[in-house]
Amino acid sequence: MWNNSFRDGKAWMENFGWLTNKGVLVLPITKNSRVDNSDYNALPTRVVNGKSFVLHNGNWLQIQAMIHTHPGDPHSGLSAGDLDVTQIFNVPIFALGHNKLLVGFGPSANPSYNQIVTDSKNILNGSWSIYNHILPQLPK
């Protein structure tokens, strides 16, 4: 996702993925994707009893979190839009930036958390795992 966020060494597009109970589902770049906007509508989703699901190959996979890249501004944080989307799917959102991995949850006006997790390099070199080390530590 990070490598696909750049073209010819320049920031190109945000990439988005669902973290599901079956693994990471990286969405394609759509016409609504931009260097400063992730489109999360490429696959059908639904929310049932507070749990969110995404349809892939005929199966509804449970969504545990969202992740997207911030290839543009090196100082970027989670935006209001990022946090507000967590309220649709009731799951946290991660943003992988040039320097830090961020996670947030809650409405932008009053987020439950909006936090730096670790250096991005720790995710990119595999020393941290979102599934094994971060998701279990997030507040339920």
Added chain:
Amino acid sequence: MKSWFLFLVPFFMLGCKPEEKENIEVRSDFSLMISPELGIENPKLISVIREYIENNTGDPSRVYTLLVKRENILTTSFQLGSIITFSQLNEAAPIGYFEVNNDIVLVCTGLESLCKRDQAFIKELSGIVGDRIVNDLLPDGTKDPNYLPKMFDPSTWEVKVTGDSVVIEKGVMNLLGPPVVEIIKFTPPKK
């Protein structure tokens, strides 16, 4: 200061009256109808605008906002940003615009909101920006709740112009600022 308000009042009135349509016209260069007092024709500012647009890659044509704020008689500050929905203009309706290549830069002062009952204004604005931004407003001017929030990460530059001095602060990112809520202490993985 007095002349500043003399300039603003007509634009404000125009923006709220659909029968007067001169408020936004096609401008293909920087010879704006907008008062020179705003300082938009400053060549250094124009080069900053071009640099900002060149830094926003990924789309062939987009819509930007240039929020103008007169700090004092000598200094004017400008905030450059990009938008993807009409509702982002709710707090600062454009008073004019210009084009840079295929991109549109809407000039806003923040002193007037997008007039809620002025569909003619919004229609005219729609004709200018085309489908480059989404009209997510209801007829009364409020945001349509059926439009789901977008994961839009607006990156803005702030530019202060004082005479020949142009100071740029880049990467003034997002509406929330850096993460500040310290409630999770992540434990690094054991090696």
